[in-house]
Amino acid sequence: MRPVFLQVGILDRASGSAYYEAGNTKLVAAVCGPHAVTQREGDWERALLEVSFRRAGWSSHGIGEEGRVSKRDPGHYGEIADAAQFEQDGVLGSGDSTTHNDMEREAGLFLSRALESVLLLRQYPGAQIDVSVLVLEEDGSTTSAAVTVAALACADAGLDMVDLLVGSTVALRRDESGGRQASTEPDMEGERQAVDGLLVLAWQPSLCRIANLRWQGGVEDAREEDGSSGVAAAEAFSTALEAAISAGAAMYQAVRLSLEEAAQ
């Protein structure tokens, strides 16, 4: 597992904020609120939670390209075809618009679900809470990093939470002897090599509950012809889940340290 750096309270104007860095994956989260709601819709009994997950156009290498983004590589901006698209997408660009936006939307939904499981939104009726995550640079395990950093920013903002959240990613692949190997917090290359499965977990560390989970099973297991494919797939999943939970526990220690340091 890569060493991780967390810092809380980096933005003065936001109610709460946090920064996450592990390897070349760098994210910033900011929480604004609770503040008066701008649009009246939905349930007045609880706060409206607006989650935004965005990747900066320079954050990744582009879809489908090989190789890792190194610190010295200036990287590519998202493709800006012409002035009309620039007007629509802004300087962040869009890259391959469908894939790029799909990933953001999916990650945003994942994050939103996870946060809703810990935030006590009924404490803030009629208000709105904005949580924004910006991916500055991406090198694998981005969604789980977003979970960790967003929950940290919410804690920094003093929102009522049932528990903190930690995110972890586990990539499963076969090594030379055919055994299954789990690597936690893989980088981009590690994610690509995860032929046996990729698990993204949002975990509540004190209450030991799963807040959200996404599992992409391995291709190999699906091909077995006798009835053992189900067993193999279940084994793969439980291996990955165990590794993810212990990685989450380790991440929780880092989260606690960063909040305690901020309190001094």
Add this chain to the structure above:
Amino acid sequence: MFTAPSATTRSLPSPAPLVLPGDAIHAPEVNTLRGHGTRQSAHDRASTLRATQAGVVERINKLVTVRALRGRYVPEVGDVVVGRVTQVQISSRRWRVDVQARQDAALLLSAIPLPGGVQRRRTPEDELNMRAVYAERDLISAEVQEVKADGTMMLHTRIQGRLGRLRQRGVLVAVCPAHIRRSTRHVVSLGYAGMAAVLGVNGYVWVYVESEATALDGGEDEEQEMAAEMPTDAAVGGVTAPSRPQALALCRVRNAILALDVSCFSISVESIRAVCRWSEAVPPADMLQPAFLERLQAQLAASA
């Protein structure tokens, strides 16, 4: 020196244990009142009490609460607050006031004393003249009249002289609301260089020049919370700029308040005056430097 802060306010970033959301809090099953910042699972009566905020556990008799380290102002009826007008809503006959809380507070047209002082119905002319009373970006002191179920605060400024627009020569300081205790007097004379302050419970403090006296008061001034000269604009015609000694004293008081806030110390007349006196060797600009803050915290710890 000055009275030590009560048990409900931390005097320093203390070694008191910090809890994070989800941490278990030790409390007996029965005989415990679960207060703000704590939660027991609604489904499982036997479950442990857990914190919902990052903060310090406080126990007062049977009440267990978690006081958040950073939190917005939570209003209660009767609080005196200082706020800045953000909007004049003539159609809804109210002003929106920023008080560092979760939502802007509302000051209704019917909640202010009308010029002329007569109790009468509000006429359409009054509505159109709302901006003449309070305009955007004005600072006012008001009292919380009502707190609605959804957290909206209704203010009023019906006490002549004590509440209303703040127009004296002064400066606004924003601090954490937890550091200002509720007390009977919020408009206080600091007894230092002719300064006075309105200590808004919401964390906004208006420091202003009360009188022409710029000499330091002697130590014999034992009256701790004298009623100050009225901060609102009754008698002041135009507002003149403060003289240089007054401006320096204003800066010193402002920085003293900020230093107390950063050190998580209770902000009161006594503590402000003490910090001002301790800091006299240092120019006001240096009062927020780490070197001075460390010495200050040591002195606060020693005298607490």
